[in-house]
Amino acid sequence: MDLYMTEKSSGKKYALSLLPDNVKAKASTNVISYNFINTGEVKMPNGQKLRQFSWNGVFPGASRRELPFIKKQHWKPPKEMVTVLDNWRKKGTHIILMLTGTSLNCEVYLSTFDHTYKGGAGDVEYSITFTEAKSVKVYTTKEAKTTKSTKTSNNISSGTRASSKKKSADTITQSEQTKTYTVKKGDTLWIIAQKKLGKGSRWQEIYRMNKKMIGSNPNKIKAGQVYVLPC
Numbered sequence: 001m002d003l004y005m006t007e008k009s010s011g012k013k014y015a016l017s018l019l020p021d022n023v024k025a026k027a028s029t030n031v032i033s034y035n036f037i038n039t040g041e042v043k044m045p046n047g048q049k050l051r052q053f054s055w056n057g058v059f060p061g062a063s064r065r066e067l068p069f070i071k072k073q074h075w076k077p078p079k080e081m082v083t084v085l086d087n088w089r090k091k092g093t094h095i096i097l098m099l100t101g102t103s104l105n106c107e108v109y110l111s112t113f114d115h116t117y118k119g120g121a122g123d124v125e126y127s128i129t130f131t132e133a134k135s136v137k138v139y140t141t142k143e144a145k146t147t148k149s150t151k152t153s154n155n156i157s158s159g160t161r162a163s164s165k166k167k168s169a170d171t172i173t174q175s176e177q178t179k180t181y182t183v184k185k186g187d188t189l190w191i192i193a194q195k196k197l198g199k200g201s202r203w204q205e206i207y208r209m210n211k212k213m214i215g216s217n218p219n220k221i222k223a224g225q226v227y228v229l230p231c
Contacts, residue, residue, distance in 0.1 A: 001101045002074070008094040008107065014084060017065075017075040020055040023099060027051045053097060053108065054129040061122025078124035082115055085128070089113050097130055107133040183225045189218055196229055205230045 003023070006013045027049070059078035060070055088095060088110040098105045108130035115126040181196055189203035197205075207218045210227045214220070 001099065002071070004096075004098045004100070006096040006098070007088075008096055014076070014081070015071070015074040016057065017071045018058055018060050018069070019071075020057040023053060023055045023104065025051060025053050025104070050134065051106070051132040052111070052129055053104065053106070053132075054112075054127070056125075056127045059124040059126065061124075063121045064123070078117075078122065082124055082126075085110060085113050085126075094133055095130065109133050179229045179231060181227050181229050183221055183223050183227065185223045187221065187223070189221060192227070192229075202230070 001019065003016045003019060004013055005015070059081045060067075060075070061078060064070060065072060065075050087093070089112070092109055095108050095110060096105070097108045110128065111131040112129040113126065114128075115124050117124055181192055183192070189206050190200040193203040193206055194200035203218070206227055206229060207214060209230060210225075213225055213227070
């Protein structure tokens with residue numbers, strides 16, 4: 001088993017001559033909170049946080065290079081390893097992190113690097129954290145307009161008519177004017193808004209349009225009631 005850290009741009013590869021006892025992988029979910037009248041706080045998942053990989057280790061000094069548990073082919077002076085890693089952190093270098101024999105093969109950035117010089121053998125003890133890298137496409141104003149224009153053109157050429165931003169009163173169909181929903185057992189306004197409008201936060205629009213039927217408490221809705229929904 002080997003742990004490799006490769007610079008994506010240059011292809012320059014570094015491996016650890018002394019593997020850490022373990023590599024910790026941390027993955028979690030973003031959670032967003034909402035507060036409702038008479039209901040309290042409700043938490044909903046809202047995407048994934050970037051994964052993190054961390055470990056504590058030792059860069060062995062030259063006097064320990066020949067020990068049987070040191071991978072001599074990967075050994076580099078501790079001072080060189082410290083310089084390389086610190087530069088990665090400062091410059092935000094794009095790294096490919098791979099641990100052979102496992103599923104760990106991920107593009108990352110070095111987010112934290114702490115080290116301590118030890119006497120005697122010349123070792124350097126360190127702790128390190130890498131954060132998953134995800135590319136984000138950034139457009140200039142000109143590029144964004146070009147991309148939007150291309151998508152619109154593709155829709156028209158494939159037989160899909162481009163829709164205007166606003167519909168006039170003459171183009172609104174009867175079905176849009178009378179969009180309704182029959183309440184089912186277990187429904188809440190939030191669930192209805194999420195299911196029919198795509199956003200649970202639009203529950204207040206449904207409540208305002210049907211307040212006369214629902215009453216003063218938006219949490220007390222009844223199965224069988226038929227609500228008018230916003231478009």
